[in-house]
Amino acid sequence: MSQTPSNYFLPDPSPWPIVAVASVFSILFGAALAVNGLFPGGIFIVLGFALFSYLLFSWFGDVVRENMAGLYNERVDSSFRQGMIWFITSEVFFFLTFFGALWYLRNVSADWLTGKGYLAGTHEVLYNQFFSVWPRTGPGLKEEFTPMKAWGVPAFNTIVLLTSGATITWAHWGLKAENRKLLIRGLIATIFLGLLFVTLQAWEYQEAYQQLNLTLKSGVYGSTFYILTGFHGMHVTVGAIMLAAILGRSFKGHFTPENHFAFEAVAWYWHFVDVVWLGLFIFVYML
Amino acid sequence: MNHATIAHAHEGGHHGVPHGWRRWLFSTNHKDIGTMYLVVSLIMLFLGGGMAMLIRAELFMPGIQLLQPDVYNNLVTNHALIMVFGAVMPAAAGMANWMIPLMIGAPDMALPRMNNMSFWFLVAAALMLVISMVVPFLPGGGTPVNTGWTLYPPLSVQVGMSMDFLIFTVHLLGISSILASINIIVTILNCRAPGMGLMDMPIFCWSWLVTAFLLIVILPPFAGAVTMLLFDRHFGTSFFNAAGGGDPQLFQHLFWFFGHPEVYVLLLPSMGILGHIIPTFARKPLFGYQSTVGAMLAVGTIGLAVWAHHQYTTGLSLAAVTYFMIGTIVISIPVGLLVFNYIATMWRGAMTFETPMLFAIGIILMFSFGGLTGVMLATIPGDIQYHDSYFVVAHFHYALIPGALLGLYAGVFYWLPKWTGNMYDERLGKIFFWMVIIGFNLTFFPQHFLGLAGMPRRIIDYNPMFTEFNMISSIGSFIFGAAHLVFLYVIVKTVRGGARAGDQVWEGAKGLEWTLPSPPPFHTFTTPPQIKLAQSEA
Structure with a gap:
């Protein structure tokens, strides 16, 4: 430099x-x-x-x-860093919206539809056959579906993403130790795990549509399941593309232990996507 | 307030001034981008204002005269969206672009290319909005968006394809504002001149720091909500559909989680502008700088947690509405603190009454009035009476026209000499001010009575018993509208020439921006100024 x-x-x-x-x-x-x-x-x-x-x-x-x-200079570098942090903050609130919607639909709207409190009379007249369980659709949709199980592909995918969080840290160590081989191997492993995750997710969607009859039209369960996992999968895909760009730049030897903000920005983003998945696994699949 | 002395100010730079259309389309200069923001907001102001004139012309008499009901509802919707997103927010962003780097001694915004991208996203959003308005008039275009700016389902699920264009308009606006907010926060936190601490910063910068933070928090949920709306419309999801286990109320919560803090997004930059104008023309430092900053932070944070006062009549539980009532009323404490700090700044000041100061005083009076009707509306039993009536229309126009729009007008008169190097015509400025005051109050004051008498909002026709007040209101609105022709004339005249403005345009003005020539050169503070602050004034 x-x-x-x-x-x-x-x-x-x-x-x-x-x-x-x-x-x-x-x-x-x-x-x-x-x-x-x-x-x-x-x-x-x-x-x-x-x-x-x-x-x-x-x-x-x-x-x-x-x-x-x-x-x-360092000031410019700091502007980039702070900019990335605030961008990820806005992304956090984007995902919180959908987690919030999931919470609301599972709790508050369930209370309304099952006639809690002063709504008991309305419930008796409108939907007296409707009781709140989760997963569910609503009082107007009769189609049956099977919910997605947590302890199959999703649990494996959790391991895949968590491992990818480790491999990108490994790559970062390589970068800081000026060990380009380790950097490149770590990045390739991370990209591979990311793509594996997306592939398994696509396979899971196919299963859901063909075997479980779980579709976007499956009431609130289907709606929240697909919008949360779908936006997350989109972010993993974008993250993998960003990692590929970083890999290309690593081959060209662009990064030094002092100057590699692009790498760190992508790593932050990747960890963010990782954390969102943990939330998904707990609130969408397990609970 | 900071009283700054500059040891070293280096102007001009190694870059020349770019020429031709590239200077504007490809701009990376905060002053040029600020100017473009301001010009676009002026165009949108006239577009949204023209819609308001049509609405008031239609309401001049009972019966349906000029417009079809669907078109009327579409005008009501787009008037709101254009004024909020097209006029007020871009004008505030334009002033932030122009003034924040000058105030904190930064060479430009922290991320200049992204700054340009935020601006053009706004233009793209405006284009998309116009498409959504035009589409219903094309063959097979479906119904216009007739939901009001709140876009509540299930009506918004049933609207024709113009709603899809509106949904993507929201996405474009969201991207624009989030990028602009990131830029403003990073500029303020990272690019202040050495020696300027956060608590030495001019109050306008503080107001925008809080505003930008709010925008980053509230826009993603709005984008998420309209995305769910898009899915409900086209992909068979049930987020807002009770038959599938969803709830239209969910949209209302998400919308108002955005919509209520949005009020403070509109309000705070204008309050920041007043925090400069009042000390300047009272020739006293701002009273209670620290408490003013604290009040802004409090308004921002409490404002994030009171949204459901817009939903009192929807059947929320008593515990919920009670919480939202108390939270909402609590906000009047920091807002009141702002107002009292500004009044105290004027106390025993050597005041003069140039146009910006006239606006500032008018704002304090009329905005307080809007705030008081706000407390009335925040009270549940009262709100159940006033809900969805013209009282609400009168309330939020009293809050937003003085609180946001007039504050920006004050800013225009205050800074126009700095931006252009020319003084505006003080006599015309005062004529504009009085036309605004008379027109505005004549328009909206009678609407309180209409609302209390039971006239509902958002309808094209009304009971003949409401005729007189509606006529007064419409006449007032035409005066208010005509005032803006004077406004336009003053701006054009000032841009084209006039008495030269010195560096220190206003005798009592303090801050780095007044140490620069008027207009400032293309690049300013390429080497940061050294700042020694007089702490005793804080």
Whole structure:
């Protein structure tokens, strides 16, 4: 690393932010059309993702070049770190929303539907055959389904993700000890475990749809099960892509024991996804 | 308040000023991005205001004259969304962009490219919102969004595809605000000039620090809620459907967990602006700086835990509504503290009454009035009477127009000379102020009576017994609307020329921003200023 500049780095005008907005707009515009069964929706989504991938290479490419040129001082590094922490904070609240919804639907809405307190009369008239158990649908859905068991694939997946948390720490040790072989092995193991997790999750979804008749339409159990595990799986996938980028940069030897914020940011994100899974395993599968 | 002396201020930088359209589209400069935010918010203000004019024209007389009921409901919905997300929040964000780096002696926002991305996400959201309004007029476009800005299911599940565009509008707005908030927090925590502690920071920065934190906490749940709505609409889930074991109330909780703190998101930046204007024109330091910061923190944190006072009439348990009532009333303590600190700042000050100060005093009076009707509404037995009536409409317009919008107008008059280098026309500023005060009160004061007499909100037609007050209200709203033509004229005139403003635009103003030329050069504080603070003033 060259000499640290004393001034805070100010980037020149950059086309990437507005390209990022255009690509996300295209994806969401396409999605709004697609959910209504309108044909060009899919095209906008595909174009949006293509533009978004191009953008990621370009924008992060700029950042990597600036970093390698030694334009960033500790203040800039600290801005990146704090930014990542607040981003993960917002993600925490995103997941808390769905955990909160699960809690509400299992407890509060159960009280309303089973006629607790002053609602007893309403319950008697409207749904006197409906009693609150979990897992359940609601008083208006009669279709049967089998809930997902915790002690099969989900328990194995818990071990997979926890192990991946260990392997990424192993890679970090390698990085700090300037042992590039350990770094690369650790990263490859982490990516492999992440992909294994996603594959097993996809297999589990297939089982649920084909064997258990557990679908998005299976009342609140199906709704909360799929939205929580689905958003989590999406985050694991994004995390695996980020890890792959870090692996590529490790092959190029970009990281030094002093300067490897990108690695740490991805590691934080990975641990965050890990913790969310523990919550999922307890509140969605076990309880 | 900080009284700063600068040992060393280095202006201009190694980067030249970019030219042409690239300067704006690809901008990484906090001043340019701030300007773009302000221009967009002005456009949205006129769009949302035009909708308000249509609504009041329709309500001038009983009966249905101008609009179809669905279109009327759509205008009510979009008026709210545009004013909240398109006018007030971007204007506050624009001022944050312009002023926070100048106030804390930072060279720019901490993450300049992400700053630009937040702004363009806002533009994308505005575009998506316009699409959602246009779609129902196309063949096969379905019904317009007629739910009101709260988007409650089951009605929002039944609306046509324009609701999907609105859902994605919310996602875009959420991304925009979260990125902007991250940037503001990081700038404030990481980029202050050496020697400026958190408790030496100008109060506007504190107000935005609390606001940005609130946004990071409340926007993800809103995004999550509309995502569940999307799934209920198209993928057969049952989150808000009692038949599948869900509950429409869940959406109300999630919405108001966002929606109530959102009020403080709108309010706090304007309160921060007042914390600069009042000391400047009273020529006294802010009274009780520490308690003002504490009050803002208290408003932010308590504000996160009182959302269900919007749901008193939905059948929540007595224990729940009692808790939410007490929590809500408790908030009036820190809000009252803010108001009293501002009044105490004026006490025995050498006051002058330029336009920003006139607005500040008007805000304190009218916002307190809105706060008092808020306490009335927070009281459960009262609320059961006032709920969903025009009293509520009058209340939140008294809270939000003075509390948020007029505070931003005050900020515009206060900082416009700094931004442009030209003084605005004081006579026109005062004409604007009085038109606003007369128009606003004439519009919304009679609505209290309408509500207490039983006129419900969100309907296109009303009982003829409500005619007189509705006519007064509509006439007031046209004065209020016309005032904004004066506002636009003042802004355009100031941007194009006028008396030169010196560095220290206002005699009594303190802070780093007044040590810079007006307008400040493209890059400021590329080398951080050294700050020696006069602690005794805190």
